Amino acid sequence: MSQTIVIAEIAKGAIHPTTAELVTAANALGSAPIVIVPCTDSTIADTAASIQGISKVIALKSDIFATYDASSWATAIDTIAPSGTIIASANPQSKDLAARLAARRNIPVVQDVVAIEGGNLVSPIYSGKAMQTVSLGGDAVVSVRANIFTASAQGASADVSVVDATGDVATAVEEFLARASTRLDVAEANIIISGGRGMGSPDNFSHLEKIADTIGAAVGASRAAVDTWEPISHSMQVGQTGKTVNPNLYIAVGISGAIQHLAGMRSSKYIVAINKDADAPIFQHADYGIVATWEETLPVLQASLSAMMN
């Protein structure tokens, strides 16, 4: 089996726990990976060194890693990574980087892997309506979905080396735009509570926000809600033309469960559906379904969850 290389996932200036899941995936592909940590401050790499099952850590230090720029990141990582199979996380930014790296090395890229079976890679196609299993005949770049592989345990102490990188940034950020709200983004949340057209008006989303605040969830929406109501922003949309999410818990309120909505959330670990129509398709995908209006359900849910959190 060839060398594997894991690109550490960085969030808010630290190694994200997903990195230990990527190591598990690398181990399943056959070898103890080199973990590359793209960073501006190499001390953050030390936490990667404690992940079991790795061979070493390279802290790749450069100012270019302050904000994402596809071409300079790919160039710098390509320079330091030996040949082999590269594994990254399947979030939008890392998928972009994975595609760049693969093109640079003239090797194929396989995105959104959810299982590794005997060296073969399984990923969803047609928005999760089917699964594809492929075998690799050589090196590739592979992105792996979060929350699926068990994280490799802590407790190791691998060698860390620091390498300085330089590069020319090709795209310039003019300004960071403040988020319309300070709420958690659906793409980053472990729990999501989403509302659809059945919420009746955008004002009623305040009931979802209250529950979200109680349990640390993000608020999402169906396309019908986003397209009908101005205050419900596209950044909240889950589905085919919105975000693909993979939380531990997804609560769908007043959402019928159209195939394009399912495309974005069907791989959630647990799904709760609240809908007044017992025949709504969402119930076929729910672990817990409540046939009732949200008006009578959400106050009870809110009270129960609040009691639990205290």
Add this chain to the structure above:
Amino acid sequence: MANIAVLVKQVPDTNARIVISDDRVDLSAVKMVMSPYDEFAVETALQHRAASGGEVTAITVGGASADKVLKDAKAIGVDHIVRIDCDSYLDSNSLQSMISSVISEIGADVVYCGKAAADTGAGSTGPGVAERLGWASVSNIISATFSDTISVVAPVQGGNARISVVLPAVISCDKGNIKVRKPNVKGIMQAKKAQVDVKSANPSSSSISIISHSLPPSKPAGKTYEGGAAAAEVAQLLRDEANVI
């Protein structure tokens, strides 16, 4: 004046049921449409043309039946339509090589494409083509404005950012605030008459092989309750059975 290219792919209608026969997805009975994000790419390309002048070429890679997606793009207003003739399975490597060489051939300075195709869901083509051409790229933009320069809004860690793009570049489009135009009668008539420029291609051999397609594992039936009061029990189960609260 800009020489603008837009990549459009034909995919199953997102409402279509996907069936498997002999370990492979069987699309023989499925209605094919333009991949949803590519509609936003076409719209953005047309807005770019309106601001800068120039021409838009829509490019697809596919068999003869994929001409329809080009005609759809023509009906909305692109100037030229090109099909790279290839009907077989392509890995990212061979697909991007073919697209890159045609982009170079037509001399485009900017390429728009979808954030991800509805069939692969990959989002690899835009950044991959950019890397092959040695161009800049911005992915998943939610809006674009055109004046002397191109300025796009795209997600970054912790929110969105306004990013200025220096051409040549590849830009992949999310839905965002982009509203797509519908074809008018004149456009539909022109599209009927339009000639597809068909280019032959030799796919390189792939180092990836498809072992099988399968349906996703079906979920065991869940528990269903009547009436809002059940939310109290569901909340308990979320904590004690599912361990997610």
